[in-house]
Amino acid sequence: MDVRKILHSRWAKISTLLITSMIIATASAAVYNYMYMESFGISAKAAKVTFVSAADSVAAGFTAGTNGTYAYFNSMAGWPNATRTYQAACGIQNSHTASVTIELKFDQAGDWSGDTGQVDSMTVVLRDSAGGTQQGSTINVGTAGSSTTAIGIPGSTTWVVEWNIKWNANAQGTHQVSVMLTLIVTGEPGE
């Protein structure tokens, strides 16, 4: 009976210690985990690929957004029945020393609006310099998913964006369209 009592009390002691140990260990691990998550916040850093002005930027009414992360044109115009070209409406600059993969894209049909029926053709081409070698494919504005395809812009390089606009013969001066293109930058290297 005594042995049973001793065993009983011993096991009770061990069980109690085991349970409290598990609670302490779990709570400590949870606090550590919380601290770990807290210590790795999401920080902000300067974009390596930015929009910059180029030779025809003034004519196209180019404005670079905050930190060069978007581009806005407010005085582009095209001719009826003839193609007007802005050879270097703006530049896309990779300020990193390594190559970065980019893709300029007309993402979806809703990305252009206005008198789209009056536009004969509108294309955007990425070139290594004004009138230079084409990089990737031609973007057909109005064709959802049309893009330059993913291409690597070498380190410390600026490419130019060429716009070709042709209105149809009946287009009037009051006709206008708004277009939005998306620049996708993937695999930007670390510091």
Place this chain on the structure above:
Amino acid sequence: MPSLLLPEMFVLLGIDVFLAISLLTCLLDKHFPTAVPYLYQMAAIVGFGHLLVSKGFMSLFGEHMRFWYSIIYLVVALANVIAVNLYLGVSRKLWSLAKILFGGFTFPISLMFSFFIFGYVTLTTPSSLFPEVPMGLLCAVLVGCTFVLGIGVFVSIRPEMVRNRLEKRR
């Protein structure tokens, strides 16, 4: 570059060690005063409080300071493990039990601690007191120790087989 490990990891290790000694001294309660397991549980709770304080003042305390007070807690935990060993061996004259405890607990724990400390120092270099050791070397040492441990376990389970082999060679 921020470290993948926080210095509080040493506190976490220290807490686990205190909890382990608490359970160990409870299992060997014939050789220890009744209060000892509970004291170690208290020490683990102190460590938990330590973590909470660290969490509350993380931005206030620098990484250097957090590293040092975490290391101190870990060293105290390790000192207690060694003290338990010495108590069993010197005070209670239980040399065989002390040896088992040393081989099965104190030595692996010390090895593990050095692995984490040197690993952390290699990743962050918060102190010039600890030399930087390549992570590859640390991993190789850990694998080597596991291999030696495996041989040790095998020899312990089948001592006659090893003895016969050695006699045959002679």
